[in-house]
Amino acid sequence: MPGPPKPFTISDHELRQRALRRSRRHESRTAWAFISPSVLVILGLSIVPTVWSLLLSFQADDLVTPSRWVGLDNYYALTKDPHFGQAVRNTLVYTVLYVPLSIVLGLALALVLNQRIRLVGLYRTLIFVPFVASATAQGTLFSFILDPQFGAANAVLHALGVSPQGFFTDPGQAMPVLVAVTLWSGLGFCVVVYLAALQDVPRPLIEAARLDGAGRWHLLRHVTLPTITPVSVFLVLWQTINALQLFDLVYVTTKGGPLGATTVIVYFIWEQAFKNFTAGYGAAAAYVLAVALFVIAAGLRVLRGREGRRLEGATR
């Protein structure tokens, strides 16, 4: 290392080195003291339960009496269980409806709100505000609004001359209604994430394209959208993971009904483990979900990596 120019900083540098050496002796012990609470809680309530869950999924366990080893029977039973099949189908229907709608509408709204219009801050706030309300609050509120007898929704429909609807009590409507409620509360998230991404689109890129005579649509298609692709991939991943884990809202509004029309996978897991006390069976279902989530996350990560490289090449 070349010597610093002034004698004052030499002594300063030496002092610094001495302090570093002194502290390093105690460093390891201090570091472990610092991280031990996190390690204890995170590993103890995360790694250990993950392994435990795997073991549980190979057992017949009712959470009370000693469990029995049954090998892959729980997984085999899942493939034959029509209720699990229905839960998987319901979850996929919900996800296929919710994720693309939330992302396409979120992007469209963000593009509109990313303009120089008055009151844009107010619009953004109003669209985002339902996101902070809990699923329980959303669920009780919409159970009330959509109550077939006393709800405001049917009152409005009545005034418009439309016959009263069943909403959550109609097996054909319950799932689309759940999608609508979660769009009401979840769209704001996509909007603010896209708005943040749109702020980061490099200005010179837009100016250059505009000088080349690119129109609005051209600009969107060839400049804006490719630039925010990593954010879109993230949102697809995030929204999909959340959609596959839907539970609280279902518990509060439909309890999986009517006729199992809204029984989603997590509801099925909860029911098996904590209502029917077949914890091993529930754990097996949880592992199926976890593996599905992992595959989706890994797949999109690969995609994101490829998109990132492509984009780098394009802007170079």
Add this chain to the structure above:
Amino acid sequence: MTATLTTSPHRAAHAGAPRRGRARLPFSPWHLLLAPLALVFAIPLIWLLLSSVMSNAEINRFPPALWPSGIDLGGYRYVLGNAMFPRWFANSLIVSAVAVASNLLFGALGGYAFARMRFAGSRVLLVLMLATMAIPFQLTMIPTFLVMKRLGLIDTLGALIVPSLVTPFAVFLLRQFFLSLPRELEEAAWIDGCSRLRVLFRVVLPLSRPALSTVAILTFLSTWNDLTWPLIAINHDTQYTLQLGLATFQGQHHTQWAAVMAGNVITVLPVLLAFVGAQKAFIQSITSSGLKG
């Protein structure tokens, strides 16, 4: 954020650019789309407030009243007097406050150790901790229930507090933030003979307000709003949180909608007030955490 949205110079330049000859409204035509849309998002919450001050007679007729004839606080009197909402509110407050405080403390300690200190096994532990962020809660909830049962914590607030004491997210987010701070500031404090703990609390944390507020906001939101875990861990109604209390109360009082909505207002109001008070910080926390994830 609002400021950058409305006054960015290139957009201003664009607005001033020559346009095709078109009849101009006195306001942007986008308002015709945005105003009704914003109303659609706002109406359910407005309706929540309105119906919580209606009488049951106004609600339980068809078609129900869409505007209260007067302010009737019967719903609030019922949930605050006959039901246990004050107790549940206190429970939620205790659980959320402890979770926020402990995530800040343990997240800062852990994050600082990972960011600045050298110790055996640090890399392996960091990777393990990152990996746990990918484990969905559904996978761990059954064994976590069994662990809490063995610890004798089921049906106590302890069962809600212990699993949320510190999250890998808090540790990792603070680690990333600490790494972005210049080392020189801390080194100067070491030379003065400060311990690591003092350096962390006197030098590093005062510079880390954005990251700390992100951890605080997201921890508060997730613990206050959680239903799944309280539903599993708590059976006795004296230990309910607000979310579990509201969900159960709704099931038991199906026709007393004014009371259910009053309970609902009590449940969402703290979050809404926090959001309105610190909107910028909320939105920044939520978007930044997402984009880094």
